[in-house]
C-alpha cells in the first residue's frame with residue numbers, strides 16, 4: 337500500500353459509515369482529521385482548510401505570470417477572500433487523457449504532508465471549471481534562485497551562500513527524514529522570500545522511498561544536477577541523488593556559474609570525470625557493474641580538480657564539497673552530516689536570513705507575452721459563475737484525489 341493510498345483511506349474512514357460525503361449546501365464547519373503521510377499520525381486539518389471543499393479559481397485575481405515549467409504554469413495571484421498574494425500553479429493537463437498527470441498527483445500528495453519553513457507551503461488545492469482543471473495555491477515567494485542569479489549585479493557573498501545552503505540542507509534533512517526524495521533539486525526550484533527564507537519547491541518528481549529500495553526511473557533530475565549513479569543507470573536511487581544536486585548548487589553559488597553544465601548524458605559524465613577523476617571499484621564497489629558501463633567505458637582522468645576549481649575555498653569548504661561529491665552514493669554526505677560541517681561554523685559565518693539583501697522582483701517585471709498564451713486562471717471559471725451558487729457541489733480535496741487516483745496510481 338502506498339503512503340498516498342493510506343491517506344486517502346484515512347479520509348474515507350473519517351467520513352464515518354453513514355456519511356455519504358460532503359453535503360453541498362452545508363456550511364463548512366467540520367474539522368477534519370487526516371493521517372499524515374510522513375508520521376502516520378493523525379493531523380488536524382483546520383476548518384475550511386484542506387479537507388474542506390476546494391474553492392474555485394475565480395476567487396483568485398490573476399496578477400501576473402511568474403514562471404512556466406515542464407509540468408505547469410505559475411501565476412502570482414491575489415486571494416480575493418483573504419487579500420493575500422499566492423502563487424497559483426496550474427497543473428498541466430496536456431496529453432492527459434487519463435486523469436491528472438502523475439507529477440501533479442505526486443506534488444499534491446507530497447506537499448500536503450510537508451510542513452517545514454524550508455519547504456514551499458501548499459495552502460490549498462483550487463479547481464477550475466472542470467474537475468480536471470486543478471491549481472495549487474502555494475505561499476508566494478518573491479524570488480527563485482535561478483532568475484536571481486541571472487539578474488544579480490554582484491554575486492552572493494560566501495556568508496550569503498552559507499545562509500542559503502544551510503536552509504536548503506535543513507529542508508532536505510526534513511524531507512529525507514520523512515522518506516521523501518525530491519529528485520529535481522536545482523537553483524530554479526529553490527525559492528526565496530523577501531525575508532531571506534529559502535524554500536524547496538517543485539515536487540513533481542518527488543517520491544517516497546522505503547526498504548527494500550524499489551527500482552525508480554533513472555532519467556530524473558535535470559542533467560546538470562544529475563548524480564553519476566543516475567547517469568550510469570543504477571536501478572535503485574536514494575536520497576543521495578538530492579545530496580549530489582545540493583553539491584552542484586553549492587558549487588554554482590560559490591563559483592557564480594553552473595558547476596557541471598553538460599549538454600548530453602555522456603557530456604555530463606565527462607564533466608564530472610574532469611572535475612573529480614574517474615571512479616573505480618576501489619572507491620565505489622558497484623561501479624563496474626552499473627548497466628551503462630556494460631556498453632561503454634569512461635575516459636581515464638586520475639585527478640580531483642576541486643581545489644583547482646575553487647582555489648580560494650577553505651579546507652572545510654573543500655571537504656564539504658568532496659563529501660557531497662562522493663561517487664559511491666552510500667558514502668555520500670547526508671543532509672544531517674552536512675549541517676554539522678565545520679564550513680558553516682568558520683568565518684565568514686552564515687548571515688542571518690533576515691539580513692539577506694532584498695532584490696528587485698525580476699519575474700514580475702516580465703511583460704513579454706508568450707507566443708501562445710495559455711488561458712489565465714481567472715478565465716477558467718468566469719463563465720461558470722460557480723461561486724455564486726451555493727447549491728453547487730464543490731469537490732473536497734479527498735474526493736478530487738480519490739477520483740483521480742482511481743485512474744492514475746502513483747508509481
Ligand SMILES: Nc1ncnc2c1ncn2[C@@H]1O[C@H](COP(=O)(O)OP(=O)(O)OP(=O)(O)O)[C@@H](O)[C@H]1O
Pocket residue numbers: 402403404405406407408409410423425456474475476477478479480520524525527537538539540
Ligand atoms: N510558490 C511560488 N512562489 C513564487 N514563484 C514560484 C512558486 N512556485 C513556482 N514558482 C515559479 O514558477 C517556476 C516554475 O515552477 P515549478 O518549478 O514548480 O514548475 P515545474 O513545471 O514543475 O518546473 P520544472 O520544469 O522545473 O519541473 C519556478 O521556477 C518559480 O520561478
